[in-house]
Amino acid sequence: MxxxxxxxxxxxxxxxxxxxxxxxxxxxxxxxxxxxxxxxxxxxxxxxxxxxxxxxxMSFGIDTGFYPLGSCTMKYNPKFTEELAALPEASRIHPCQDESTVQGALRLMYELQQMLRSIAGMDAVTLQPAAGAAGEFTGLLLAKAYHEDRGEQRTQVIVPDTAHGTNFASAAMAGYEVVEIPSKEGLVDLDALKTALNSKTLAFMLTNPNTLGIFEPEILEIADTVHDSGALIYYDGANLNAIMGKTSPGRMNFDIVHFNLHKTFATPHGGGGPGAGPVGVKEPLESYLPVPAIRQDGNEFKLDYDKPKTIGKVHSWYGNFGMFVRAYAYILRMGGDGLTKASERAVLNANYLRFRLQKVLDLPYQELRKHEFVLSCAKLKERGLRAADVAKRLMDFGFHPPTVYFPHLVDEALMIEPTETESKETLDSFADAIDEILAESPDVLKSAPHNTAVSRVDEVLAARNPILSWRMWQEQKKAGGEKPQ
Amino acid sequence: MLDALGIASVDELFKDIPESVRINGLTLPAGISEAEVVAKVRKVLGANKTPEKLPSFLGAGIYDHFIPAAVRAIQSRSEFYTSYTPYQPEISQGVLQALFEYQSMMCELTGMDAANTSMYDWATALGEAALMAHRIHGGKEFVVGRAMGRERLQVLRSYASGVGLKIKMVEFDANTGQLDLDMLKSQVGPDTCGVYFENPNFFGVFEEKVDEIRSLVPSVLVVGANPLSLAITKPPGEYGADIVIGEGQGLGNPPSYGGPLLGVFAVKKEHIRAMPGRIIGMTNDAKGKRAFCMTLQTREQHIRRQKATSNICTNEALVSIASTAYIAVLGGRGLRKLAVENMTAARDLARNINHLRRFKAPMFKSAHFNEFTVRSKIPYSRVHRELLRRGLHGGLSLEDRFPELGHVALFATTDVHGENERERIIKALGAIE
Structure with a gap:
């Protein structure tokens, strides 16, 4: 197309x-x-x-076309959940309202927590963090409180080289030194992990399947090793869409997990947000969760601020309630069977597309992937082309490009996550487009895109000469010199 | 697809998950139809009381303003709401331009040069502002005015804990509700990386001695503001603020039980490389046409990892777009009229409540914006129950937040109230024995 x-x-x-x-x-x-x-x-x-x-x-959403942005789980956003979130009973209630007047909101949040608990195999959930990275930060504060309560001051967080950038940044923001460990054949190197672990380790952060889309088969050994050193193991839930109903973070012995409702549970991404990043924990960490907790007392729901060991708050109120309504409705619609099927189809779609594309681009590491896979465009360098050129040219075919240059251990990476809501016809047309693009003259790719609102954008100029507002632009115009149109 | 992969069933795609960690499906109930879900969710939410049934005078940073239908129509364009962060600028010019316009509007309101596309909310914007002040100045103490929301203070403490920032408090003057300048003087020292105060503050009170406050702050000055108030009051940039933050929810977004919200974050030009969050810049495309893209990304987690200025990735971009549309629909003149109307309505409501035998409003002798304190002679919890019984939701009790103030609550009024609602609350308060 x-x-x-x-x-x-x-x-x-x-x-x-x-x-x-x-x-x-x-x-x-x-x-x-x-x-x-x-x-x-x-x-x-x-x-x-x-x-x-x-x-x-002049914008492009999932409703416009295929959006295989790796690790972002751009699945279809159902329309009925938008209508529900817009109801006055959801949107016009105030966070300081008397509890007796918001029983519906409290019930919905309580039940959503139960659903997430059950999907992840954890013991308790807070909905408060407003996004995945906020969930990571919250999780690390929980780990810190847990260790400090036991009289331990730990100073390091271990992160594998395949991890999302937010893992590193969240650990630093929580005040920890980041220890990065190299992977081996695209998997956690257990020896490297053992070397890095010591009595200073607060936690090990991992996503499974990892960002290459590969499931870590030694996950129980990994968790045991981490626990043996007294540290906790954190599950980055960005890739949860691969495993629902097949395994769970709880079953894999993770202590803390964050969810991305805007990925796995189909709430829209809004051009950058809002999302929601609830956090689940095992029982020993429950007492540290943010306030308030939501309690059920007979038929009544209550906000409980009486948690002496709490880490406090990470959001003004209870989190992104509008997203809770959407995710709750989505989970009810799908049910346990539907969510399991969603993961099966996400994995099937990814492997089918992987099968088609590994014929024309290199697939480092093993073949079998979960919900996403990473191809290398390194061999295109001899034709003077890079991954970005393929990505830019894909837009001319009506596809949003995959994630590029991540994870860093794959040279010229294209990270592709089709999700379960795409048809075989769409996957084939995407693979056909890549076939066609790779046969084109390098000049066509290097000058791409040709069919978008604007041609290739000068990001270097934008960074060298920042114009971040109308006000800054007016000043620059007055001062003369280098400037955009 | 199974045939192409040469497998008989999808189970073979999960053979890499060891038996030892396998589960056999989820224990959740089976899926139900869209119609059934809609009925169920409507029933659950039906237990909530909206301002249509229960007029409410709650504010405290979250305001229920009337939202023109055009705002929702714009926000509901699915090219906006189903798109991801605009990593690929060529195909995302619309989202990028809308966010650039948002940044520009926030700069005009705050008097700053640059703004990011959003933080999660006012509280996390405060946390990030404190960390940024620490990055700029290096000091380990951050001084804040106590007349602020408890929630914001709690979130600030969470954010400050990582780098070990000490939070020092400055009391408010018991008479005016404004910052106690003598105490500010004594709390600020060489290790103070920044000072934060709100204008209007948590009690709705305007700080008027802004130049004096600036002169007492030797490091980074952070000001928190209701952006609507900035349509009619001096932008903090004009009195020397380095960072201006606030809650943007009230600009065209419903309260949504406290989320999604919009953390406004704007700074002076010299600080742009220390900023957290996504920032959109203006540039050219290869053919010399004006274009927009995310910029200064070397500050961000996906490039700089543990050296990033913040961990934020997903933000509140769609809320920013809605706020941009709201300001555009109202226009600069409309926004000023609205601010004047809200301020006037709050002043008049306070005067009328003050005439009642059992109440004093406002308790502070200062100019207020859209909310004010109401002190009662009886415990506010009793007032609150009486109002609920009469089908009204009063303001936020401050009895546990500021116990020294006595039986006090914080009342707000906005354009969703007509004369009817305001008359009802005056009458109901007057009837309380």
Whole structure:
């Protein structure tokens, strides 16, 4: 399928500012604080709507086309969950309302926690973290509280080289030294792990299947080894979509896990967010979970702040409730059987696409993958091409490119995760497009994309000469010099 | 597909999961139809009382403003809401331009040069601001005004714990509700990496001595604000703030039981490389056309890993887009009118409550924005129950948060209230014995 994205030479809203500022009534705002002018545009509603509709046409969502962004689980976002989250009973309730007036919200959160507990095989869940990285940070604070409660000061977090970048950053933000261990044949090197582990280790962070899409078969030995040193083992739930109903983090002896509701449980990603990153723990860590906990007392639900050992809070209120409504409805719709089938189909789709593409690009490490796989474009270098060139050219065929240059241990990586909600026809058309692209002249790829709203964007200029707002741009224009159109 | 892979069943694709960790399906109930799910979820949520049934005077950072239908129509464009973080700029120009416009609007409101596309909420924006102040200055103490939300303080403590930042408090003046400047002077020292205060603060009170506060802060000044108030008050950039944060939920997004929210985060130009979060920049495409892309990514976790300025990846971009649409629909003039209306309504409501025998409002002698304290002669829990019985939800009790204030609650009013709701609450409060 060839694709042609819309292009509008759409001005910035600020370019329509009419110079008008609404006057303030006398004596309302204290003199010392009175604001004289506000340079925000005044535009008829019809034109505002057209502006944003045009911008939306210069954007690409799952509803536009295939979006095989590895590790991001871009599955179809059901429409009925959007309608439910928009109901006034979900959207217009205030977080400080008397508990007796929000029993529905509390019940929904309580039941969602039970569902997630059961899917992950954990003992307790908090919904509070607003995203996966916030879940990681929360998990590490829990591990810290757990160890400190036992009189232990631990200072290091071990992360494999295949881990998501957030693992490293979350560990650093929680105040820990990051110890990176190299993998062996795309898997955790048990010897390297043993060498890295010591009495200073707080936790080992792992995703299973890992970012190559390979399941770590020695997971129980890994968990035992970590536990033997007194450390905890953390499950990065970004790849949970591969294993529902087949195994669980709990069964693999993980102590802490975060979920990404915006991946596994089909809540939309909104051009970057909001997501939701609930955290599940085994019983010994339950008392440290953030406040408030949600308790069931007969037929009534309550917020419980009386948790003396809690780590405190990681979000103003209870987390991204709007996402809870969507995920809850999705899980009810799918059921235990449906979620298991979703993982089966996600893995089948990934392996089918892997089978088609390993004929034309290199597949490092073993063949069998779970929900995603990583190809190397290294051999294209002899034609002067890189992974990015293939990625950019894919857009001309109406596909969002896969994740590129990650994980770092694969040279010129393309990381592909099709998800369960794509048909064989779509997978075939994507593989056909890659076949066709690889047969094209290098010049066509290097100058791609050709059919998107704009051609290749100068990211180097953007970083060298940052223009981050209308205000900064106006200043630059005044100062002259290097500037965009 | 099974044939192509040469396997008989999908089970063979899971043979790499050892028996020792296998489970046989999930214990959740079987799936049900869309119609059944909709009925069930509606029933569960039906136990919630919305402001339509129970007019509410809660605020405390989360405000229920009227949202023009155009905002939801724009936010519901599925090219926006079903897209991922715009890693590939060529195919994502619309999302990128909308987010650039968001950053530009936040800069205009706050008087700052640059803004990121969002933090999770006001509280995590505060946590990140403290860490950023520490990165800039190096000091190990962060000073905050006590007239702030308890939740924000708790989240700040979580974020500060990693680098071992000490949080020092500055009291508010019992008479004005404003920052106690003498105490600020005594709390600030050479190890203070930054000072944070809110304007308006948690009690709805405006800080007016902003230049004096700035002169007392030798390091990074962080100001927290309700962005709507900034439509009519001096932007913190004009009184020397280095970082301005706030809660953007009220700009076109419903309260949603406290999430998703929108952490506003804006800074002065000299600090852009120390900022957390996604930032959109303006540049050119290969043919010289104006284009946008994510920029300064070497600050971020996916490039810099443990040396990143923050771990944030997924943020609240769609909420930012909705806020951009909201401000665009209202326009600069509409936003100022709305701020004036809300402030006037709160002032008038406070005056009317103050006329009641058992109540004083506001208890602080200062200008207030859209909310104010109400002190009652009887325990507020009793007032609260009486109001609920009359089909009204009063403000947030402050009895456990600020016990020294006595029987006090925080009341907010917005444009979702008509004269009817305001008259009802005055009447109901007046009827309490």
């Amino acid at each position: 060839k694709y042609r994205q819309a292009y509008f030479d759409e001005p910035l809203l600020f370019e329509k500012f009419d110079g008008e500022t609404e006057p303030l009534p006398e004596g309302l705002v204290p003199k010392a604080l009175e604001r004289k002018s506000l340079e925000l545009p005044n535009i008829p509603e019809n034109d505002v709507v057209r502006h944003f509709v045009r911008l939306s046409e």
